[in-house]
Amino acid sequence: MIDRVPAQFRGVADGVVAVAAADPRFLAVIVNGSVANGQPDEWSDLDLVVVCADPYRSEVVAQGKDFAAAAGPLLVAFTGEHVGEPRLLIALYGPPVIHVDLKFMGLGDLGERVEDGLVLWQRHDSVQQQLDATSAAWPQPDAQWIEDRFWVWIHYVAAKIGRGELFEAVDGLGMIRSAALVPSIVARRTDRPTGVRRIEQLAPEMVPALARTVAMPDRADCLRALRAAVELYVEVRGDDVVQQTEAEKAVLGYLDGFPA
CATH class of the missing domain: 1.20.120.330 (Nucleotidyltransferases  domain 2)
Structure with missing residues (x-):
C-alpha cells in the first residue's frame, strides 16, 4: 500500500513504518485522509494512525515526539489538545516542508474511528480483525x-x-x-x-x-x-x-x- 502514498510524503511514511516495525509495542500504521480516499493534491497533509497494543497507549502518546523525530527530519511538533485530541501529534517535517498528523491509538480505539484508511503495515492480523469487526462513523451535523x-x-x-x-x-x-x-x-x-x-x-x-x-x-x-x-x-x-x-x-x- 505504500505506493499509494504521494512521492512527497513517501520518505516520512517509510520512516514511520520503519520505527513502528522496530518496536514490538506497535501493531500497524494506517494512512487516512485524502491519500486514503484517492484525492491527494500538492497541498495535502499526510494523516497517519499509529496503532499500538492497548496497555502501551498512554506510554506511546507521551513519547510521541520521540517517535516523530525518529521517523524523519522533524522541524517542530505539538500535541492536539486544542482540537480535543491529545493522542494527535501535529508535525512539520522538512525540507521540503510537509505537514504530517500522527495519531497514536490503541487497538481497542479502532472501534470508535471516524474513517477507514489504508493499512500501510501491520505486525499481524489483529488490526485487520478489529477493522473488520467494527465500522467507521464520521461525525454528522445535528x-x-x-x-x-x-x-x-x-x-x-x-x-x-x-x-x-x-x-x-x-x-x-x-x-x-x-x-x-x-x-x-x-x-x-x-x-x-x-x-x-x-x-x-x-x-x-x-x-x-x-x-x-x-x-x-x-x-x-x-x-x-x-x-x-x-x-x-x-x-x-x-x-x-x-x-x-x-x-x-x-x-x-x-x-x-x-x-x-
Missing part, C-alpha cells in the same frame, strides 16, 4: 443542536459589536459559519462534513450568501454580516428541528432595535 445554540450565538456577537469588540465579533461570525451555517448547508450533500472545508466545491451556489456573512472589523459591517448570517440560517435550517421560536423572536427584536 440540526437540533445547532438550533438550540444559534440564537444565543447571534446575541453574543451582537453584544460584542455593541461593546466595540469588533475582532471578537469577526471571530464569532467565523464560528457561526463553521458550526451552524455550513453544517446546515452540507448536511445532505456529503457524508463527511468538515466545517467550511471544500464548501466552494460542495455548494458553489451558496458561496455568495456565505460571503455576505464575512465582515471587516467595522461596526456597521459586522452588523450587516450578522444579519446576513441570520437570513442564511433561516433559509438552510433543518426542516425537522423544534424551532426555538421565543428565542428567535427575542433576538430578532434585539437586532431590530440595535443602535446604528
Whole structure:
C-alpha cells in the first residue's frame, strides 16, 4: 500500500513504518485522509494512525515526539489538545516542508474511528480483525443542536459589536459559519462534513450568501454580516428541528432595535 502514498510524503511514511516495525509495542500504521480516499493534491497533509497494543497507549502518546523525530527530519511538533485530541501529534517535517498528523491509538480505539484508511503495515492480523469487526462513523451535523445554540450565538456577537469588540465579533461570525451555517448547508450533500472545508466545491451556489456573512472589523459591517448570517440560517435550517421560536423572536427584536 505504500505506493499509494504521494512521492512527497513517501520518505516520512517509510520512516514511520520503519520505527513502528522496530518496536514490538506497535501493531500497524494506517494512512487516512485524502491519500486514503484517492484525492491527494500538492497541498495535502499526510494523516497517519499509529496503532499500538492497548496497555502501551498512554506510554506511546507521551513519547510521541520521540517517535516523530525518529521517523524523519522533524522541524517542530505539538500535541492536539486544542482540537480535543491529545493522542494527535501535529508535525512539520522538512525540507521540503510537509505537514504530517500522527495519531497514536490503541487497538481497542479502532472501534470508535471516524474513517477507514489504508493499512500501510501491520505486525499481524489483529488490526485487520478489529477493522473488520467494527465500522467507521464520521461525525454528522445535528440540526437540533445547532438550533438550540444559534440564537444565543447571534446575541453574543451582537453584544460584542455593541461593546466595540469588533475582532471578537469577526471571530464569532467565523464560528457561526463553521458550526451552524455550513453544517446546515452540507448536511445532505456529503457524508463527511468538515466545517467550511471544500464548501466552494460542495455548494458553489451558496458561496455568495456565505460571503455576505464575512465582515471587516467595522461596526456597521459586522452588523450587516450578522444579519446576513441570520437570513442564511433561516433559509438552510433543518426542516425537522423544534424551532426555538421565543428565542428567535427575542433576538430578532434585539437586532431590530440595535443602535446604528
